[in-house]
Amino acid sequence: MDFVAGLDLAGRFYAEVVRHLIPVPHAACLLGEGSEVLGFDTPRSRDHEWGPRAQILVGSDDDVRAVAARVEAGLPDEFAGHPVRWYSLATGTVAHHVEVAALTGWVTDALGFDPRAELDTARWLATPQQRLLHVTAGGVFRDDTGELTALRDLLAWYPDDVWRWLLASGWHLVGNAQPLYARCVETDDELGARLLTARLCGLAMELAFLQERTYRPYDKWFGAAFAGLRPAPTITPLLEAALTARPAEAGALVNRALVVLGERHDDLGLTRPTRPRVGPFEVGINDAVRPYQVINAGDFVQALRAAIADPALRATVPVGGIDQLTHADDSVVTHTDWPDLLALVYRDELRRADTGG
Secondary structure: OOOOOHHHHHHHHHHHOHHHHOOOOOEEEEOOOOHHHHOOOOHHHHHOOOOOOEEEEEOOHHHHHHHHHHHHHHOOOEEOOEEOEEEEOOOOEEEEOEEEEEHHHHHHHHHOOOOOOOOOHHHHHHOOHHHHHHHHOOEEEEEOOOHHHHHHHHOOOOOHHHHHHHHHHHHHHHHHHHHHHHHHHHOOOHHHHHHHHHHHHHHHHHHHHHHOOOOOOOHHHHHHHHOOOOOHHHHHHHHHHHHHOOHHHHHHHHHHHHHHHHHHHHHHOOOOOOOOOEEEEEOOOOOOEEEEEEEOHHHHHHHHHHOOOOHHHHHOOOOOOHHHHOOOOHHHHHHOOHHHHHHHHHHHHHHHHHHOO
16 A cells, blocks of 8 residues: 555545534644654554544534544544554544544643643743644644634744744853863863764754744654755755764864854844854953854854843843753653743743842
């Protein structure tokens, strides 16, 4: 059987089968978890949680019960050569995978909060980008009321101030890592230099996602998604060369990639003009200058922070959002309340920054 991408299969399944079972206004989509939601599924993906499936989002709990009963009774055993019922991780049984839910409840479960009620700066910073992709990626096959489309539009990208702060955090992290790499090279710590080269390559890729107004997926699809970004054809060869170069040669390749990102910065229209330059590392203590060649990351940090309108966010040290602070794996993205806890921390930090405490 020829492989059909899961998102295409879901659209056909809804159009040819599921829509005929639903008598009420609804949204039909394929969102949430799964490689097919991001468009990265392959034949390997069929070994679990893959097949004809969709979400049907309705307006009330009464509609949920009525539609769920009709779907349960009306689905065929197969569609396009694929079984309609297979093992469900959620139920622990063999079941169909047409999820019927109230729209607000489904979105709240997917994000961990209701975006129409509590989407403040702290929530933006504490929500993993992969979790935002659960709602903004995928496909919508029908939206009778327009509510789902409006929610996806609301979550499509960060407010400008949050965007500036995350970019400032990205450059801040680059500025911290570059002299560490150079010191490792200087002291013949080859392993340390290689680890920091890899970190700098990852930070450059994260900056590219932010510049492109594109949420980064978690690590399994990070590289695949990066390949679709506009700067990837220019930057990818430099990063690949840096990762395979001798440690002493990697830094110059990373700098070339960072200069490309620095040159793209002004096109964003977020700050005063700021141009990239590479030069010796100024330690900032005792007028010390080391011969390590680093990009002027601090200039981008300063320009971005100066352009933030919210005084509390502007005053908050740019340590990063959740994806910049930690590895946002499955446990953080889906299975724990760490984003909720981190939102409280960000909220407290913003409050203290606002009061100067």
